[in-house]
Amino acid sequence: MLASEFTDFMQQVVSGLASGGIYALLALALVIIHRSTGVINFAQGEMATLSTYIAWALIAHHAWSYWPAFAATLVLSFLGGVGIHRVVIRPVERGSVLRIVIVTIGLLVAINGFIVWQWSGEPQQLQGPFGTEVYDIGGVIVSASDIGTIVVALGIVLALWALFQFTKVGLALRAAAVNPNEARLVGVRVSWMLALGWGLAALLGAVAGMLTAPTVGLDPNMMAAVLIYSFAAAVLGGIDSPLGAVVGGLAIGVLLNMLSFLSQYDAFGWFTEELRLPMALLIILAVLLIRPQGIFGKPEVKRV
Amino acid sequence: MVGFVAFAAFVVFVLMLPQFVSDFKAREYAYVGIYLIALLGLNILTGYTGQISLGHGAFMAIGGYTTAILMAGNEQFGGPVSGGLQDIWTLPIAGLVAGLFGLAFGLPALRLSGLYLALATFAIAVAMPSTLKRFDELTGGGTGIQLFGLPELTGSNATATGDDFTAPATFDVLGVTFTQNDWMYYLAWSIALIGFAGAWLILRGRTGRAFRAVRDSETAAVSSGVSLARYKTLAFGVSAAYAGVAGGLFAIASAFVNPDTFPIALSIFLLVGIVVGGLGRLSGLVVGAIFVAFLPLWAQGQDLGSLLPDRIIQGDTISIPIIGDFLFKGTAAPGGPAIVYGIVLILLMFVLPNGVAGLFHRVGQAITSRRYSRSE
Numbered sequence: 001m002l003a004s005e006f007t008d009f010m011q012q013v014v015s016g017l018a019s020g021g022i023y024a025l026l027a028l029a030l031v032i033i034h035r036s037t038g039v040i041n042f043a044q045g046e047m048a049t050l051s052t053y054i055a056w057a058l059i060a061h062h063a064w065s066y067w068p069a070f071a072a073t074l075v076l077s078f079l080g081g082v083g084i085h086r087v088v089i090r091p092v093e094r095g096s097v098l099r100i101v102i103v104t105i106g107l108l109v110a111i112n113g114f115i116v117w118q119w120s121g122e123p124q125q126l127q128g129p130f131g132t133e134v135y136d137i138g139g140v141i142v143s144a145s146d147i148g149t150i151v152v153a154l155g156i157v158l159a160l161w162a163l164f165q166f167t168k169v170g171l172a173l174r175a176a177a178v179n180p181n182e183a184r185l186v187g188v189r190v191s192w193m194l195a196l197g198w199g200l201a202a203l204l205g206a207v208a209g210m211l212t213a214p215t216v217g218l219d220p221n222m223m224a225a226v227l228i229y230s231f232a233a234a235v236l237g238g239i240d241s242p243l244g245a246v247v248g249g250l251a252i253g254v255l256l257n258m259l260s261f262l263s264q265y266d267a268f269g270w271f272t273e274e275l276r277l278p279m280a281l282l283i284i285l286a287v288l289l290i291r292p293q294g295i296f297g298k299p300e301v302k303r304v
Numbered sequence: 305m306v307g308f309v310a311f312a313a314f315v316v317f318v319l320m321l322p323q324f325v326s327d328f329k330a331r332e333y334a335y336v337g338i339y340l341i342a343l344l345g346l347n348i349l350t351g352y353t354g355q356i357s358l359g360h361g362a363f364m365a366i367g368g369y370t371t372a373i374l375m376a377g378n379e380q381f382g383g384p385v386s387g388g389l390q391d392i393w394t395l396p397i398a399g400l401v402a403g404l405f406g407l408a409f410g411l412p413a414l415r416l417s418g419l420y421l422a423l424a425t426f427a428i429a430v431a432m433p434s435t436l437k438r439f440d441e442l443t444g445g446g447t448g449i450q451l452f453g454l455p456e457l458t459g460s461n462a463t464a465t466g467d468d469f470t471a472p473a474t475f476d477v478l479g480v481t482f483t484q485n486d487w488m489y490y491l492a493w494s495i496a497l498i499g500f501a502g503a504w505l506i507l508r509g510r511t512g513r514a515f516r517a518v519r520d521s522e523t524a525a526v527s528s529g530v531s532l533a534r535y536k537t538l539a540f541g542v543s544a545a546y547a548g549v550a551g552g553l554f555a556i557a558s559a560f561v562n563p564d565t566f567p568i569a570l571s572i573f574l575l576v577g578i579v580v581g582g583l584g585r586l587s588g589l590v591v592g593a594i595f596v597a598f599l600p601l602w603a604q605g606q607d608l609g610s611l612l613p614d615r616i617i618q619g620d621t622i623s624i625p626i627i628g629d630f631l632f633k634g635t636a637a638p639g640g641p642a643i644v645y646g647i648v649l650i651l652l653m654f655v656l657p658n659g660v661a662g663l664f665h666r667v668g669q670a671i672t673s674r675r676y677s678r679s680e
Binding site: 034038039040042088092095097098099102103105106107108109110111112114115117118228231275277278281284285288289292 | 350356358412415416418419420422423424426427428430431434435437438572575576579580639640641642643644645646647648649650653654657
């Protein structure tokens with residue numbers, strides 16, 4: 001390979017890791033919710049968008065600076081997630097799958113509508129905190145925002161991992177997800193743990209949204225495509241596996257960029273930008289058909 | 305017996321309705337009929353066989369594009385289809401093509417259930433617009449296919465072309481003068497009634513029992529000798545065929561198709577419509593169809609934020625631009641209607657898990673059982 005092709009390739013890998021980091025965050029949110037409550041939260045993207053709008057409003061309308069707004073948004077998103085679980089999800093948790101799907105769809109529609117109602121559908125600007133510098137590493141041009149995104153995404157994932165592994169709350173969360181009845185027997189307040197799970201998922205979504213907005217632009221449908229890529233990541237990695245979500249997210253980010261890179265060659269010339277989304281969907285379908293539990297998941301066994 | 309009388313009354317009502325409402329309303333009610341056809345299909349899949357589909361808009365798209373391609377014929381594409389086909393004759397073909405895609409999807413979907421199936425069908429519905437844009441030699445890409453003024457479109461030869469809707473077109477069929485909107489209404493509803501009869505026939509027999517067995521317990525069904533593969537795939541094929549016919553009618557009514565005519569919002573709204581209306585019963589499906597066609601408009605009438613009535617009339621279709629707008633375009637819609645819609649949806653799921661039809665049924669039972677129960 002020519003040197004210039006190699007640097008192109010590496011650039012695509014790096015930016016693939018950055019967008020993959022975002023997908024990993026949202027996929028992790030989906031996994032946490034699915035593991036604890038058995039629900040696929042179709043509204044996850046909208047919740048993330050709402051959080052991002054809140055951050056933007058703090059920065060643009062109330063003159064907060066970036067990191068305080070970031071922190072405040074995380075807190076608000078967490079509380080919002082907990083609230084949504086208690087108010088909207090808990091009543092229908094035990095019902096039929098269809099009911100739950102409709103409820104999360106209702107959330108999706110209502111949140112999207114609220115965003116448009118409150119802030120209009122006009123695209124907005126949210127500056128990232130990382131600046132616009134680019135670094136030259138061995139000929140590969142890497143932007144500060146890509147690096148910052150990767151660092152933040154992985155940092156949050158590690159923090160979450162530490163929470164789950166090393167704290168009492170984390171233990172209780174895991175217990176409630178794995179076996180709610182036995183967890184109750186040892187004193188875990190399961191329904192609050194589930195609400196906590198939703199809060200954490202909302203927090204992850206908020207970070208994902210805030211990392212997405214600087215490059216993609218802030219508008220009400222900003223996270224629609226990201227949500228699909230995150231579904232693909234969660235399914236690929238295993239919808240009940242947090243490790244799978246992260247690996248899946250990074251893999252999808254890099255894979256899509258690889259296809260873009262390869263499309264300059266005849267063999268892959270059919271791959272156009274419009275096909276990114278269908279490609280992710282194809283991955284979802286392929287995984288569901290070939291190995292539904294994903295790479296790291298455990299197969300679902302039905303007992304008769 | 306009661307059911308039969310009620311159904312007969314309903315048929316009479318449907319046939320008489322255009323006499324009593326304005327031409328414009330007839331067009332709206334025609335869309336209710338179209339959605340009813342799609343919901344009849346979705347009901348077979350989700351209500352009777354228990355498979356969730358968030359992708360029926362995609363099957364409608366297949367039907368709609370089939371109709372459009374067959375009607376536009378050689379003129380636009382220099383493609384293999386020569387000449388155009390009269391609009392109604394494209395409908396069985398649209399249904400067949402969509403049905404085949406449904407069968408094709410049903411086969412691999414055997415491995416999926418519940419949420420995973422919902423996710424897979426969601427994926428298909430989201431991918432459909434982009435896929436349609438990609439294969440632009442066949443589908444006309446982003447601009448889609450225009451059917452305006454084509455002689456194959458019934459009623460178009462007599463009229464106003466382009467955007468002039470002020471004078472309703474009239475034309476004669478079998479010696480009766482119809483306006484174009486009335487024609488659309490009758491076409492949609494006759495097919496809906498035929499579709500209902502067909503569904504009823506399918507569902508009352510062995511096939512229907514097999515479907516319900518699959519829904520209630522796959523393990524038990526298999527143990528009783530019901531072939532899961534055959535019936536699940538069949539359900540997908542049949543319901544996709546219904547959606548295809550609905551999509552074809554949609555294309556005829558709107559006189560154009562483009563990738564945004566069948567957005568993910570449509571698939572979502574169809575599932576929502578059927579759950580809100582109530583799975584299984586015809587009354588529920590009619591309520592569901594009304595819900596899909598009208599709630600977005602009703603919600604828009606609530607004074608939340610600014611009201612933009614000209615947006616409603618702008619498109620050729622009445623409902624889909626609104627649906628598309630407030631879910632995934634957002635720029636012109638005020639957003640308030642969507643909030644109302646979402647909250648109504650959530651509340652309905654809390655209060656009426658069996659849908660509106662479930663409510664009717666309970667009320668109806670309360671009335672009739674009092675009459676027929678014995679006092680001991």
